[in-house]
Amino acid sequence: MTLLPALSFGTLAVLFSLIFIGGYVSATGVGLSCPDWPLCPQGFVPAYDFYVEYIHRTVAATTGALVVITMAFVLRSKQAPKGMKIASIIAAGAVIGQITLGAIVIVERLHSILVTAHLALGLVLFSMVLMTTVYAWKIKAQDKALEEASKQQQPPASS
């Protein structure tokens, strides 16, 4: 459980910035500036014409990897309670669904129901990653409390 608090918090922070960028994509109306899927017209090379959408997709790919890695760590952890495991599995499912839905949003030319579903699934994803993060920090705090309690119980070293 040493890495999980930082990993889950990092994932949450990247996801938060992705939701922010997504809102910006929507509000500025540049959702179709990169009309192809999965890559933009110039492949991996970004261009000024679609840089906001390019950043949205790049950060989405990073978020996807982070959410799945976090789930792998949670499932491997012996300390993770059932609720934490379920939250991280739902988060991994939601991130895969969200990336797929993002592609469909492009193919269907920003259909309003699909864009709304994209926002809603983003919220489900955020809640599940938040839950995983809260569990991770709670376990870290419990570990620390146990460590301090066991230190206090040890007899003082004889001089």
Ligand code: HEM
């Ligand atoms: C974890 C992955 C993703 C998350 C959390 C996410 C989140 C968001 C959010 C919160 C919005 C704003 C929605 C609104 O204001 O109604 C948005 C917009 C958008 N997203 Fe994503 N997104 C993800 C992946 C993707 C991917 C892979 C694509 C594919 C290209 C994509 C395409 C778009 C487009 C085109 C918009 C703008 C829709 C419009 O113009 O109204 N998203 N995203």
